[in-house]
Amino acid sequence: MTPVPPRTVDVVVIGSGSGGKMAAQELARQGRRVALVEDTRVGGFCPYLSCVPAKSMLLSAHAGIPFDEAVRVREEAVAGRDDAGAVEGLGADGVQLVRGRGRLLPGRPLTVEVDLPGGRAERLRSGTVVLAAGSTPVRPPVDGLDDVPTWTSEDALSATERPGRLLVLGGGSVGCELSQAYAGLGSEVVLVERDEQLLPGEARWVGDFMAGTLRGSGVEVRTGVTARRAEPDGRGGAVVHLDDGGEVRADRVLVAGGRSPRTQNLGVEAAGGSLDDSGAVRIDSRCRVLSPQGRPVPGLYAVGDVTGVSTYTHSANMQARVLAENAAGRDRETDYAAVPRAVYTAPPVFCVGMTAAQARRAGHDVDSEMFPLGQLERANLIGIGCGDEVPGGVEVVVDATTGVVLGAACAGREADSWGAELALAVRARLDVDLLEEHVRGFLTWSEAVYPAVAELRRRRLERAQRAAA
Ligand SMILES: Cc1cc2nc3c(=O)[nH]c(=O)nc-3n(C[C@H](O)[C@H](O)[C@H](O)COP(=O)(O)OP(=O)(O)OC[C@H]3O[C@@H](n4cnc5c(N)ncnc54)[C@H](O)[C@@H]3O)c2cc1C
Numbered sequence: 319m320t321p322v323p324p325r326t327v328d329v330v331v332i333g334s335g336s337g338g339k340m341a342a343q344e345l346a347r348q349g350r351r352v353a354l355v356e357d358t359r360v361g362g363f364c365p366y367l368s369c370v371p372a373k374s375m376l377l378s379a380h381a382g383i384p385f386d387e388a389v390r391v392r393e394e395a396v397a398g399r400d401d402a403g404a405v406e407g408l409g410a411d412g413v414q415l416v417r418g419r420g421r422l423l424p425g426r427p428l429t430v431e432v433d434l435p436g437g438r439a440e441r442l443r444s445g446t447v448v449l450a451a452g453s454t455p456v457r458p459p460v461d462g463l464d465d466v467p468t469w470t471s472e473d474a475l476s477a478t479e480r481p482g483r484l485l486v487l488g489g490g491s492v493g494c495e496l497s498q499a500y501a502g503l504g505s506e507v508v509l510v511e512r513d514e515q516l517l518p519g520e521a522r523w524v525g526d527f528m529a530g531t532l533r534g535s536g537v538e539v540r541t542g543v544t545a546r547r548a549e550p551d552g553r554g555g556a557v558v559h560l561d562d563g564g565e566v567r568a569d570r571v572l573v574a575g576g577r578s579p580r581t582q583n584l585g586v587e588a589a590g591g592s593l594d595d596s597g598a599v600r601i602d603s604r605c606r607v608l609s610p611q612g613r614p615v616p617g618l619y620a621v622g623d624v625t626g627v628s629t630y631t632h633s634a635n636m637q638a639r640v641l642a643e644n645a646a647g648r649d650r651e652t653d654y655a656a657v658p659r660a661v662y663t664a665p666p667v668f669c670v671g672m673t674a675a676q677a678r679r680a681g682h683d684v685d686s687e688m689f690p691l692g693q694l695e696r697a698n699l700i701g702i703g704c705g706d707e708v709p710g711g712v713e714v715v716v717d718a719t720t721g722v723v724l725g726a727a728c729a730g731r732e733a734d735s736w737g738a739e740l741a742l743a744v745r746a747r748l749d750v751d752l753l754e755e756h757v758r759g760f761l762t763w764s765e766a767v768y769p770a771v772a773e774l775r776r777r778r779l780e781r782a783q784r785a786a787a
Pocket residue numbers: 332333334335336337338355356357358359360361362363364367368369370372418419420421450451452453471492580584621622623624629630631632633634
């Protein structure tokens with residue numbers, strides 16, 4: 319058979335998830351000939367298998383909708399997992415879709431080999447290649463896990479049957495959201511997290527708030543324990559043995575122990591790039607892939623989960639926009655300091671920037687202040703009559719010397735919306751003086767920010783007066 323000569327385009331993007339699709343469309347709108355290589359669905363995980371179905375199931379659970387109806391609503395939200403609409407959007411922007419599995423080949427010019435359906439292959443040559451291959455779930459090292467019925471988050475978000483009893487392994491955002499969704503839709507849920515708190519990495523009170531929230535939804539939360547061994551229970555389910563001597567019986571085990579970058583067989587190193595210890599593609603602040611010596615590899619870029627930097631759709635989108643801006647000749651760098659970290663339980667949490675502990679480790683002289691939502695006028699409006707029963711609050715973390723806001727955590731009703739003010743404060747490096755002067759609407763939840771920043775400002779002025787005396 320005569321080999322097909324390589325096709326030359328301006329840009330090849332491997333992976334059409336949140337990051338790759340946006341990068342391809344932005345670059346095509348600049349007039350470049352872009353080939354987008356995708357081996358599954360155009361759009362990647364977010365619209366079909368992660369963000370959208372997770373939020374749909376959570377909202378159904380919060381609304382008390384029965385499981386079967388929640389499945390119907392979810393399937394509508396994910397458009398039946400049909401990517402026709404997304405494909406049409408690509409066409410409108412002039413992006414050429416290549417269905418198949420792509421990998422970089424060694425040498426120059428940059429060449430991507432695509433395994434096409436039916437055993438054929440195509441080679442694409444290009445001055446620019448963007449890697450946007452996403453991530454896959456990590457399988458925790460639990461002996462015997464392969465012998466019992468397990469789910470990944472994808473399975474849980476496509477399932478049409480509800481397990482009577484579900485064991486969730488991992489108390490990060492996936493574990494917390496899916497525990498509340500399934501508990502609300504009628505499963506008995508046990509959540510096991512090996513760290514001492516849920517949402518490890520966030521402030522301790524945020525983890526405790528989440529544990530209280532989930533327990534209030536009927537989830538049995540067990541922190542500080544690790545699953546060690548699993549075995550079939552003889553009735554189609556699982557018995558999972560924990561390192562505290564306990565065991566959990568369940569019809570299904572949902573594996574929610576994190577995700578790892580999908581860099582296997584992508585050819586990153588062959589093309590001169592490098593991977594970090596977690597297998598993520600190493601990039602600089604302009605999303606240029608770095609060589610083992612730390613220099614940008616000409617023409618090679620990466621965005622999204624495959625970079626492991628900040629594994630959210632909004633971060634993948636930010637990276638894609640930075641890449642496109644630089645391609646258009648404008649100099650722009652990524653800034654992850656104010657990327658929101660929200661968990662969409664009811665009530666939700668919204669964190670941004672550094673926790674007080676992280677700020678101290680980064681060398682700041684730290685001050686922080688909390689204010690509970692229950693003490694707001696708004697709390698008295700919702701018919702409880704006793705504000706203390708409205709859980710949650712806001713914590714603002716500042717540099718004590720400059721007063722600049724370094725981070726914040728918001729937990730409680732609608733925190734995923736009103737927390738945005740603090741994300742902008744972190745991004746714009748605002749100080750507490752300005753936040754104290756800022757006027758918030760009477761009877762909004764955002765009024766909680768005022769007492770916290772007013773107290774931080776008062777302490778700062780006091781310190782300044784003492785220093786001047
Ligand atoms: C349960 C869950 C809920 C989440 N909820 C949220 C949320 O509410 N908000 C939020 O911001 N983030 C959320 N996330 C994270 C979000 O889903 C990811 O950060 C985002 O989807 C990453 O996009 P991406 O472009 O990097 O990759 P993906 O969406 O993973 O897309 C990568 C694409 O590349 C394709 N691909 C891979 N390798 C190749 C190859 N060699 N050749 C061809 N194609 C290839 C894959 O088929 C896939 O379509 C959630 C994640 C999970 C698991």
